[in-house]
Amino acid sequence: MALTLEQIAKLAGVSRSTVSRVVNDDPNVRDEVRQRVWKVIRETGYQPHAAARSLVTRRTQIIGVIIPESVTTLFTDPFFSLLLAGITAACNENRYHLMLSLFNSPEGSEAIYQRVLRSAYLDGVIVASATSDDPLIPRLLRDSIPFVLVGRHPDKRVTYVDVDNVSGARMATEHLLRLGHKRIATVTGPMSMLSAQDRLTGYKMALEAHGLPVDSSLIAEGDYREGGGVAAVRRLLPASPTAIFVASDVMAVGVLKALRHEGREVPGDIAITSFDDLPVATAVQPALTTVRQPIDDLGRTAVQLLLDLIHRPPDATSVPQRLVLPTELVVRGSCGARR
Amino acid sequence: MALTLEQIAKLAGVSRSTVSRVVNDDPNVRDEVRQRVWKVIRETGYQPHAAARSLVTRRTQIIGVIIPESVTTLFTDPFFSLLLAGITAACNENRYHLMLSLFNSPEGSEAIYQRVLRSAYLDGVIVASATSDDPLIPRLLRDSIPFVLVGRHPDKRVTYVDVDNVSGARMATEHLLRLGHKRIATVTGPMSMLSAQDRLTGYKMALEAHGLPVDSSLIAEGDYREGGGVAAVRRLLPASPTAIFVASDVMAVGVLKALRHEGREVPGDIAITSFDDLPVATAVQPALTTVRQPIDDLGRTAVQLLLDLIHRPPDATSVPQRLVLPTELVVRGSCGARR
DNA sequence: ACTAGTATTGAGAGCGCTCCCAATGTATCT
DNA sequence: AGATACATTGGGAGCGCTCTCAATACTAGT
Numbered sequence: 001m002a003l004t005l006e007q008i009a010k011l012a013g014v015s016r017s018t019v020s021r022v023v024n025d026d027p028n029v030r031d032e033v034r035q036r037v038w039k040v041i042r043e044t045g046y047q048p049h050a051a052a053r054s055l056v057t058r059r060t061q062i063i064g065v066i067i068p069e070s071v072t073t074l075f076t077d078p079f080f081s082l083l084l085a086g087i088t089a090a091c092n093e094n095r096y097h098l099m100l101s102l103f104n105s106p107e108g109s110e111a112i113y114q115r116v117l118r119s120a121y122l123d124g125v126i127v128a129s130a131t132s133d134d135p136l137i138p139r140l141l142r143d144s145i146p147f148v149l150v151g152r153h154p155d156k157r158v159t160y161v162d163v164d165n166v167s168g169a170r171m172a173t174e175h176l177l178r179l180g181h182k183r184i185a186t187v188t189g190p191m192s193m194l195s196a197q198d199r200l201t202g203y204k205m206a207l208e209a210h211g212l213p214v215d216s217s218l219i220a221e222g223d224y225r226e227g228g229g230v231a232a233v234r235r236l237l238p239a240s241p242t243a244i245f246v247a248s249d250v251m252a253v254g255v256l257k258a259l260r261h262e263g264r265e266v267p268g269d270i271a272i273t274s275f276d277d278l279p280v281a282t283a284v285q286p287a288l289t290t291v292r293q294p295i296d297d298l299g300r301t302a303v304q305l306l307l308d309l310i311h312r313p314p315d316a317t318s319v320p321q322r323l324v325l326p327t328e329l330v331v332r333g334s335c336g337a338r339r
Numbered sequence: 340m341a342l343t344l345e346q347i348a349k350l351a352g353v354s355r356s357t358v359s360r361v362v363n364d365d366p367n368v369r370d371e372v373r374q375r376v377w378k379v380i381r382e383t384g385y386q387p388h389a390a391a392r393s394l395v396t397r398r399t400q401i402i403g404v405i406i407p408e409s410v411t412t413l414f415t416d417p418f419f420s421l422l423l424a425g426i427t428a429a430c431n432e433n434r435y436h437l438m439l440s441l442f443n444s445p446e447g448s449e450a451i452y453q454r455v456l457r458s459a460y461l462d463g464v465i466v467a468s469a470t471s472d473d474p475l476i477p478r479l480l481r482d483s484i485p486f487v488l489v490g491r492h493p494d495k496r497v498t499y500v501d502v503d504n505v506s507g508a509r510m511a512t513e514h515l516l517r518l519g520h521k522r523i524a525t526v527t528g529p530m531s532m533l534s535a536q537d538r539l540t541g542y543k544m545a546l547e548a549h550g551l552p553v554d555s556s557l558i559a560e561g562d563y564r565e566g567g568g569v570a571a572v573r574r575l576l577p578a579s580p581t582a583i584f585v586a587s588d589v590m591a592v593g594v595l596k597a598l599r600h601e602g603r604e605v606p607g608d609i610a611i612t613s614f615d616d617l618p619v620a621t622a623v624q625p626a627l628t629t630v631r632q633p634i635d636d637l638g639r640t641a642v643q644l645l646l647d648l649i650h651r652p653p654d655a656t657s658v659p660q661r662l663v664l665p666t667e668l669v670v671r672g673s674c675g676a677r678r
Numbered sequence: 679a680c681t682a683g684t685a686t687t688g689a690g691a692g693c694g695c696t697c698c699c700a701a702t703g704t705a706t707c708t
Numbered sequence: 709a710g711a712t713a714c715a716t717t718g719g720g721a722g723c724g725c726t727c728t729c730a731a732t733a734c735t736a737g738t
Contacts, residue, residue: 002457002459004723004724004725005724005725005726006724006725014687014688015687015688015689016688016689016724016725016726017687017688017689017726017727018686018687018688020725020726020727021686021687024726028685028686028687029686029687030685030686030687033686033687045453045457047453047454047457047458047459048458048724048725049394049458049459049723049724049725050390050458050459050460051389051390051391051393051394051399051459051460051723051724051725052390052394052693052723052724052725052726053724053725053726054390054693054725055388055390055391055394055692055693055694055695055723055724055725055726056692056693056724056725056726056727057693057725057726058693060390062438062460075420075423075424076417076420076421076424076618077420078415078417078420080420081414081415081416081417081419081420082415084414084439085414085415085441088439088440088441089441089443089444092441092443092444092445092446092451093444093445095446095454097438097440097455097460098438098439098440099401099436099437099438099439100423100427100437100438100439101427101436101437102424102427102428102431104428104431105428105431105432106431106432107431107434112431114384114386115386115434116436118341118384118386119386119387119388119389120341120386120388120389120390121389121390121401121436226618226622253622257622257624260624279415279565280619280622283565283592283596283619283622283623284622284623284624285596285599285623285624343693343694343695344694344695344696345694345695353717353718354717354718354719355694355695355696355718355719356696356697356717356718356719357716357717357718359695359696359697360716360717363696367715367716367717368716368717369715369716369717372716372717387694387695388693388694388695390693390694390695391693391694391695391696391723392694392695392696393695393723394693394694394695394696394722394723394724394725395694395695395696395697395722395723396695396696396723397723
């Protein structure tokens, strides 16, 4: 049914090769011929067969986005939607296609890895928020598949783009310090994730810079989900904090709920700052003072880095790129700085 | 670099054809040989080349999810994440891959359509929440590309799966009627979307069933976004409603904010019910009484319908499936039924 | 006009796979 | 034993494209 190069060639009165040249913008075609061929292509709505082309070029123009098993439960976090939106926009602009894989299939990670990555379907992949020990990373390295991480990684060979979690968390904590708080607690993300570790580091740095001790009874590990925020509050309240830096907006929603349930006022009794600046930050009452991260940029940058990797001549042994995007504090009601 | 069938064949001491049979579970292979071949495949980590296979089978094992231009601005709505999660899970279970396309590229809808759909990349597509007049649908029909809509469509030839928006909206409105409200307003979705029309229909049906007039000053069109909710409140308040049925949770968040800003208590002064039951419904205060729709099911069902369509022998002229999934009302604080 | 050089075009091969068909091997029946 | 049926295997062709290389057409230089 669908047209082939050969048929277009016949219709335009040229050879298959010439049509191929026209389609691929090869300059070695006489202008008059080029026009004639384009005309036929336009009129017939011809589109090259992707698989046939891939078979010979070894390129599919598809990049994958992998949500590793460890974070698939977080997939409905708006962070991922926003990230995906940024990635998709960048893909469209570069005429690439995007394949989405959540690695939480019952068939197991190894099977899905084989199926998705070894079948030559993808030119490269973006891995979103892996834990630092995710087996995926050494696997990708071993198979020399071009990939970019969203979120930093200690391995020197990986290219990544991250936001400045440390200084963001530090800003959020220092803001509370400036407001006079001395007993500042924190609800962290899952410590298996580097972003969670970094945000905790920022929190500690802020305290230390102000000569305050780091008190472990003021630190509760969460999971980046609402329930984790609720649970953390229960563990934190006995240490009577006057403020809490919550490592994500979603958890902050849980913290808000739990505090309300315990009869504490925010920001009156306890001030809150958090991290992400997702839409939900302004949906809750009081609105969250939170660290804004440029999620859209994160996605777009990841695509750009990946395409650079894909198009780099194989002999070029440049060092992996490692980009860190800045964050900023958005002050709203939950910290008590404003009325 | 990557292994080919031919190489596996040599290693296993059989022919290319036999290896192909083994890989494709053809029964016509002696058991002893089958074992031997599998062993080699396992040891080498061989994976068939997807493009080569697609070239001859005319199948890619990839299905597309299209977010039409008209709703790309809504993409960050958690509804889409949830839908995607359901679709992905079903894809994984069926060993299909998923390609995500947001039709909001600067190159224009027609160009992206050509690029994505005419290049034989996709075995079929799922179109999420199109408007009823989206040019995409006649286009897909014309090109006889197997597709399933999420959200109903009047054309007799399209297969779709939808949730029962009418009866959901009717339940939400009747709940308010049962609580004694007589002046019930509604904030609709964008009227270009059938789901918005259906929810409005449900609202009207409830009023009429209770012998109440439909008062146009109590109806404000929104856009399924938070801002739309805020704006709608301003238009609705002069008509002094005692309750509002808001056609989506996200807009309800905006309504809540606007009412708070106007000094109205929810549910004390004005009761609210809404639609979706997204995570945000329990994040706000008061938690939303809302209509739950089975989003995950919606995604899984769409995949199932699409795969049926793809695998149906071309001569089979069965009628398009049209499924409507049930909804249920979840009562929380915003309607005032509970303290 | 003739040659060398350059621009343009076409034909062939081959990417890795599946599918068809012929060839071989094995079991069963008269 | 010979013929028949069936199970199993291998080889060839071809999917639609790109890429290399040779062939042709045209240009300028002498």
